Amino acid sequence: MIRLALALCLAALPVTGSAEDEAEVTYTVMDFADLDGWAQDDHASALAAFRNTCGDMDDPDWRALCGVAAEAGDARAFFELFFRPVLVTDGQEDALFTGYFEPELDGAPYRTERFRYPVYAMPPEARLSQPWLTRRDILTSGVMRNRGLEIAWVDDPVELFFLQIQGSGRIRFPDGRMARVGYGGSNGHNYRSIGREMVRRGIYNAHQVSAQVIKAWVRRNPVPGEDLLLHNDSYVFFREVSEVPAEKGPLGAMNRSITAMRTVAVDPRYVPLGAPVWIEKGGKAPLHRLMIAQDTGSAIKGAQRADIFIGTGDAAGRKAGRLKDPGRMLVLMPIQRAYALLSDWVQ
Template sequence: MAAPAAPAQVLEFQDLDGWAQEDHRAALAVFRNTCALLRDPLWSPLCKLSADAGDTGSSARQFFELLFRPVIVGTPPALFTGYYEPELNGSLLRTPRFAYPLYRKPPELTEGQMYHSREAIESGALRGRGLELVWLDDPVEVYFLQVQGSGRIRLPDGRVLRVAYGGKNGHPYRSIGQELIRRGASMADVSAQDIKAWVRSNPGPGRALLNSNPSFVFFRKLDDLPPESGPIGAMGRPITGMRSVAIDPAHVPLGAPVWVEKEGRQPLRRLMIAQDTGGAIKGAQRADIFYGTGFAAGEEAGKIKDGGRLIQLLPIDRAYALLSDG
């Protein structure tokens, strides 16, 4: 079922805070990475023109300003969060240290099917079937790797295994941060780092907290992804740190440029590309910013829970059609 129409407002580029100072060339390069996957007739000619746009900052800025209009869909404030690609240690064989598996998608599981819950799987529903892809040394990191959807696993021999989202069990995602608040925690205590620390300090209640989210993610190996590439996003192409963003495709077209005006401790003004999705990303003013790979990216991403504005850059005809639809 289509999402209900959200209110829309067409802006001018001069209304975008920091637009003139942006690196439009970097954004255009990321836009080109997935542009060919946009099949909508309104987008196809823009994608062809993007290949011919010059590689200077001024020509990239001109490309966006001539062919798009900024549109606020929905009602700010937005909610911005961050995600990243973890780098973890693991083993292809179970050992006393590496005892917590990432699972492949079971062959009988079909798209949209309601399958075993997280609690059932963690209690052994899939044990003994040979579905283990790799083993990690920390069940908390297994959980958060499922939240991020992709990662790099460093094996004992130095090789790095890239893993990506391979399916889910059909249960709705429930925020364990919100569950902690329901149990009495303050808003200041629900960053990813704080949740990890609490779960590790409270093994029994911590496991129950993780299992309060019945959604469970399965993984697949990525054998041919170069180490310099980011993880694979929802469009099937690598995403780019601080240029790719996960959105709700019911409200924002996958592949569209979006202007991010994030407030908070470290305000951000940046042109990004909507190249990913996420189970918790719902609504026209909701976005998850990809912060990159590794520990530092994770530390930064885990602190982000900020307001602001999410502004779509849409083909001119589409932008004004939204006004008439409203």
């Protein structure tokens, strides 16, 4: 184990800075001894995930560390020698961890009696005119028909709706083949929450609503359920992701496959994409783990807001749907960057 005496002298001193038009940002440089559960983690798994995307980081400090990571034998020693954990806060919301997953749908490359719901590619006019038509217009006006925009057909409109929320997924064809689809654009309308609309209509109370509850209610009530889904004006189009084998994770914001339980989506205004982050999540199933910031999301806003990638399929979806916990997240910054923050504060 390699420690620097200087770190013990400088750890936990607060440093303040700013991020574009946001509230004042505070940086607290800490030591690895301050991380609950650090010694028990599988650092080699985190290092493998870090290597997967660090080569795409533009900054010279990060690229230099990526080169060292390629030859690192002792993963824990690598992180402790070259990084320092930094707690970044923005004075906004309390820390919040949620989960996301990659859906897996049953489908076919052509329409059948069972597979009747199309997964659409984005029409060219939608790219030229933003916002474009609403979800209701897209699905009921016939504007998409007979244009060859169907990537695949699936058997469940509710699962297709949630595929659009997640932004990527896999489609299993009857012959066992897998097709992966990724985000291909949107119609430019803001997302309107179906759960909040159910509460507004008096269907459920707020504490009762979850993805599984929404799915079950829509399936039990197909006519009002269809109308409920059309309440969300936003519509997501897809593209085929042929460059990623089906057995690997979906593409994240860094255009590389992400890793279940080692990838986290963050707000890149506060956390550099590709950076290691230490997660201390509370709740009924505490999680203390080194992860890599390899993704983003439209709902992930704030220095202490993070979305954990759970994995692929229904089981991952159920687990992700239950995850909504407090905690804290620390960014592992290159050691010279962390100490530069302290120097700025002292001056």
